Amino acid sequence: MLTAILALGILAALFGLLLGYTAIRFRVEGDPVANQINAILPQTQCGQCGFAGCRPYAEAIAAGEAEINQCPPGGEAGIRALADLLGRDFKPLNEEHGEHKEKMIAVIDEQVCIGCTLCIQACPVDAILGAAKHMHTVIEAECTGCELCVPPCPVDCIDMVPLHQDVSTWKWPSPDEVATARK
Amino acid sequence: MGKAPHHLHRFHGGLHLPANKTLSSGSPIRALPIPARLVIPLSQHIGTAADVMVKVGEPVLRGQMIARAQGYVSVPIHASSSGTVVDITDHLIPHPSGLSAPCIIIETDGKDTAVDDTLSADHTQLDPSELRNRIRQAGIVGLGGAGFPSFIKLNPGTNRPIATLLINGAECEPYISCDDRLMRERAADVIGGAAILKHALNATECVIAVEDNKPEAIQALRDAIAQRSVSDFAVVVIPTLYPTGGEKQLIQVVTGREVPSQGLPADVGVICHNPGTAAAVHRVFALGEPLISRIITVTGTGVREPGNVEVRVGTPMADVIAACGGYTDRAQRLLMGGPMMGFAVGNDATPVIKTTNCLLVAGGNELPLPQAPLPCIRCGACVDVCPAKLLPQQLYWYAHAKDFDKVQDYSLFDCIECGCCAYVCPSHLPLVQYYRFAKTEIWNQEREREKADIARQRHEYRLFRLEREKDERAARLQQKQAALKTAKGETTAEDPKKAAIQAALERAKAKKASAGVMPKNTDNLTEAQQQAITNADERRRNRDSSTATRSEDA
Numbered sequence: 001m002l003t004a005i006l007a008l009g010i011l012a013a014l015f016g017l018l019l020g021y022t023a024i025r026f027r028v029e030g031d032p033v034a035n036q037i038n039a040i041l042p043q044t045q046c047g048q049c050g051f052a053g054c055r056p057y058a059e060a061i062a063a064g065e066a067e068i069n070q071c072p073p074g075g076e077a078g079i080r081a082l083a084d085l086l087g088r089d090f091k092p093l094n095e096e097h098g099e100h101k102e103k104m105i106a107v108i109d110e111q112v113c114i115g116c117t118l119c120i121q122a123c124p125v126d127a128i129l130g131a132a133k134h135m136h137t138v139i140e141a142e143c144t145g146c147e148l149c150v151p152p153c154p155v156d157c158i159d160m161v162p163l164h165q166d167v168s169t170w171k172w173p174s175p176d177e178v179a180t181a182r183k
Numbered sequence: 184m185g186k187a188p189h190h191l192h193r194f195h196g197g198l199h200l201p202a203n204k205t206l207s208s209g210s211p212i213r214a215l216p217i218p219a220r221l222v223i224p225l226s227q228h229i230g231t232a233a234d235v236m237v238k239v240g241e242p243v244l245r246g247q248m249i250a251r252a253q254g255y256v257s258v259p260i261h262a263s264s265s266g267t268v269v270d271i272t273d274h275l276i277p278h279p280s281g282l283s284a285p286c287i288i289i290e291t292d293g294k295d296t297a298v299d300d301t302l303s304a305d306h307t308q309l310d311p312s313e314l315r316n317r318i319r320q321a322g323i324v325g326l327g328g329a330g331f332p333s334f335i336k337l338n339p340g341t342n343r344p345i346a347t348l349l350i351n352g353a354e355c356e357p358y359i360s361c362d363d364r365l366m367r368e369r370a371a372d373v374i375g376g377a378a379i380l381k382h383a384l385n386a387t388e389c390v391i392a393v394e395d396n397k398p399e400a401i402q403a404l405r406d407a408i409a410q411r412s413v414s415d416f417a418v419v420v421i422p423t424l425y426p427t428g429g430e431k432q433l434i435q436v437v438t439g440r441e442v443p444s445q446g447l448p449a450d451v452g453v454i455c456h457n458p459g460t461a462a463a464v465h466r467v468f469a470l471g472e473p474l475i476s477r478i479i480t481v482t483g484t485g486v487r488e489p490g491n492v493e494v495r496v497g498t499p500m501a502d503v504i505a506a507c508g509g510y511t512d513r514a515q516r517l518l519m520g521g522p523m524m525g526f527a528v529g530n531d532a533t534p535v536i537k538t539t540n541c542l543l544v545a546g547g548n549e550l551p552l553p554q555a556p557l558p559c560i561r562c563g564a565c566v567d568v569c570p571a572k573l574l575p576q577q578l579y580w581y582a583h584a585k586d587f588d589k590v591q592d593y594s595l596f597d598c599i600e601c602g603c604c605a606y607v608c609p610s611h612l613p614l615v616q617y618y619r620f621a622k623t624e625i626w627n628q629e630r631e632r633e634k635a636d637i638a639r640q641r642h643e644y645r646l647f648r649l650e651r652e653k654d655e656r657a658a659r660l661q662q663k664q665a666a667l668k669t670a671k672g673e674t675t676a677e678d679p680k681k682a683a684i685q686a687a688l689e690r691a692k693a694k695k696a697s698a699g700v701m702p703k704n705t706d707n708l709t710e711a712q713q714q715a716i717t718n719a720d721e722r723r724r725n726r727d728s729s730t731a732t733r734s735e736d737a
Binding site: 038041042043044045053054055077124125126127142144165166167169170171172173174175176178179 | 226276278279280282284556583585613616617619620622623624627630631634635636637638639641642643644645646648
């Protein structure tokens with residue numbers, strides 16, 4: 001009787017120590033699920049989902065506080081990828097958060113710009129270059145098209161324009177779309 | 184020659200297509216006159232577009248470099264004739280998109296003056312790296328149609344020894360006969376170029392594979408080899424079957440080795456080059472001439488005098504057609520490339536580039552127009568003909584459903600877009616279009632993912648920066664407050680001005696207390712002074728009383 005209790009007690013203590021050690025040794029920093037979700041999100045940082053950027057939204061999804069269909073820039077493909085990752089059912093995009101649009105970029109009308117720096121402060125990826133009372137310009141390659149710089153502009157000199165398409169970024173159209181266009 | 188006949192192998196699938204080559208292969212190559220205007224695109228190869236080196240208004244000579252290579256996968260561009268640069272602007276280029284891209288436009292002077300030769304050399308005196316460098320400086324790209332910079336293929340790395348240099352003279356696509364004519368008429372150039380390539384690769388043998396429907400070319404090549412009396416060259420006659428000219432397919436036919444999925448020919452010890460590329464390499468070392476012209480098949484029932492022409496790079500297609508007698512009444516569509524892998528060109532102002540091997544002007548009903556697609560019946564005919572051993576119908580389903588992960592699982596990127604599957608499809612499905620759509624979509628997704636990664640980094644750095652700035656501000660404020668506090672403490676103790684004032688005040692107070700408020704000038708008076716004061720007081724009193732009486736009177 002005593003031997004059994006002793007043996008079990010020692011075993012329990014040993015396994016306890018082992019578990020304690022592994023919990024410290026193999027500790028995972030951050031939330032791996034949130035990281036995976038964040039990798040799928042388009043990183044536009046537009047906040048249309050209702051969160052202050054893509055990572056907070058990813059963390060909210062991981063915590064079960066947000067739906068997977070709140071990201072308009074990610075579109076249907078994004079929702080599908082999230083549904084696949086999380087094993088949830090596909091849902092159409094929630095219209096409350098906006099609709100999926102062709103990717104655009106911001107362009108500052110440099111003749112009108114007064115150099116107020118409000119757009120620079122609004123840009124989530126530091127894609128606007130300029131200084132107080134100096135003309136601002138958008139670094140085209142870095143712009144995510146989030147439109148966050150448009151409302152703060154006091155002189156309304158920022159326009160969203162479709163991306164310039166050249167031979168290197170051109171895509172073959174889907175034959176299905178060609179067929180429907182013909183009809 | 185004199186060797187045992189080469190043992191040939193077979194690749195999976197393939198098609199016997201009506202060749203239609205006699206339309207253009209009958210007459211010798213004609214050199215086209217130099218056009219009045221050359222439109223030379225900066226991107227005529229796979230890789231980064233070249234970087235402009237000339238300015239508008241600058242005179243240029245034939246063979247002068249007008250745009251330099253940018254990055255590794257890139258080659259320079261040269262002026263195809265002498266003249267003046269009149270514009271550097273976007274112009275239509277031969278591309279399935281029909282989009283424009285930057286071009287250098289040269290108005291020719293008709294003199295065709297050549298630039299100083301810096302390229303020609305005895306190749307046997309140069310080491311492989313110098314050979315590669317010259318081939319790059321001459322702007323040589325694969326002339327079979329893909330336009331991959333040739334110097335890169337000559338540098339397979341030390342861990343992959345190359346046994347065989349394979350000259351791809353299959354020319355399996357219907358209608359096209361430019362390689363056939365080249366091998367017939369300039370066999371010595373092809374062999375000469377192949378010898379240079381072989382030297383650069385340090386390959387043990389050179390095999391020139393030619394389809395059995397080109398007996399004249401085979402004979403000419405054999406004669407040229409005999410003339411040069413080289414032993415490690417062989418012409419191998421292969422059966423005519425589309426697409427034997429595919430690099431991987433040809434390697435399998437000639438060597439029996441299969442290039443692994445997503446692999447390169449160098450992985451099985453083979454490097455493939457087109458006979459046109461070999462001839463161009465020969466011209467670099469023999470004549471010092473960079474790649475400024477090429478041979479093009481102009482064919483189809485839509486053109487009056489089909490044939491093969493030698494054209495300067497940058498010649499507008501309209502000029503080429505005009506030199507071949509112009510369009511017939513039947514002319515309907517202009518294609519660059521053959522009927523299987525070519526694409527429609529919307530406007531004949533588009534220039535001929537380094538990779539233009541054929542201009543096909545299709546007459547009415549010559550090429551079947553796309554028919555309305557019917558549902559896939561899963562007959563499997565496409566599987567039987569696929570030379571890459573893929574499952575075209577599965578690729579179709581997944582591309583159709585835009586399931587780009589699955590379509591890659593089925594090795595989409597091993598598809599060579601030969602068009603065999605679509606050719607045999609009883610439902611007339613535009614299969615290759617689906618694959619091209621899926622490929623460009625996947626590339627686009629990759630680009631977007633890369634951009635998203637950069638955006639995430641920038642956003643995270645911005646958040647970090649804002650946080651840091653907040654901390655710095657807080658730290659600065661704290662420092663200031665601390666400084667102020669210590670300054671206050673010091674003031675009460677030591678400020679000399681305030682202390683002096685205080686001391687003076689205290690001294691005055693003490694004096695007042697000890698000496699009263701007596702005016703100083705009344706102390707120690709003499710007798711006479713005291714008398715004077717008394718007299719003065721007496722006078723004031725009298726005057727005061729008299730004034731008082733007068734006021735009473737008034």
